[in-house]
Amino acid sequence: MTQVKAPLAQKNSADEPCPMTEFVSLISGKWAIPILYRLIVLNAPVRFSDLLRAMAPITQKELTRQLRLFEQRGLVARRAYAEVPPRVEYQITPLGLTLERALTPLAAWMREYGSQLARPEADDFAG
Numbered sequence: 354m355t356q357v358k359a360p361l362a363q364k365n366s367a368d369e370p371c372p373m374t375e376f377v378s379l380i381s382g383k384w385a386i387p388i389l390y391r392l393i394v395l396n397a398p399v400r401f402s403d404l405l406r407a408m409a410p411i412t413q414k415e416l417t418r419q420l421r422l423f424e425q426r427g428l429v430a431r432r433a434y435a436e437v438p439p440r441v442e443y444q445i446t447p448l449g450l451t452l453e454r455a456l457t458p459l460a461a462w463m464r465e466y467g468s469q470l471a472r473p474e475a476d477d478f479a480g
Contacts, residue, residue, distance in 0.1 A: 376455070379426065384411050384419050386456065389445070392429060393453050398442040428452070 380386055391407060392399065405416055420443055423429035428449035434440040 380452075380456075382419065384408065384415060388416070388419055389423070389428065389449065389452060390456065392443065392445040393450060393456075396445060396450065398432065398444045401441045401443065404443060423449070 380389065387408060388404070391404065401416070401420075404420075405411065405413060408416060420429055420431070424431050424443075428446055430444050430446050432442045432444075434442075
């Protein structure tokens with residue numbers, strides 16, 4: 354039988370939010386992890402247009418929305434230059450870099466066990 358290690362096993366009081374739920378909320382969404390992953394790997398300023406091209410087929414609206422959220426949470430820093438044409442760069446923050454320690458084991462798990470996951474039938478998603 355697998356034993357759960359202390360941080361996951363600790364019970365929260367009824368009024369305390371679950372840290373795992375908060376974490377999943379932070380990285381949920383189709384594009385959240387791919388954007389964070391790219392910024393973590395590069396660990397350098399990236400122009401918005403370059404990020405948009407690299408993340409295709411993400412829309413400009415969705416990339417902007419996700420980057421704003423990450424900026425508000427302190428995971429990504431935004432720098433706008435007063436140039437024509439305008440130039441905006443994004444870079445992972447030191448706090449954002451700490452996510453690598455959380456995301457790397459998840460990627461390793463998927464590499465090891467992903468092929469064993471049952472694939473949902475198309476009908477499973479029909480309302």
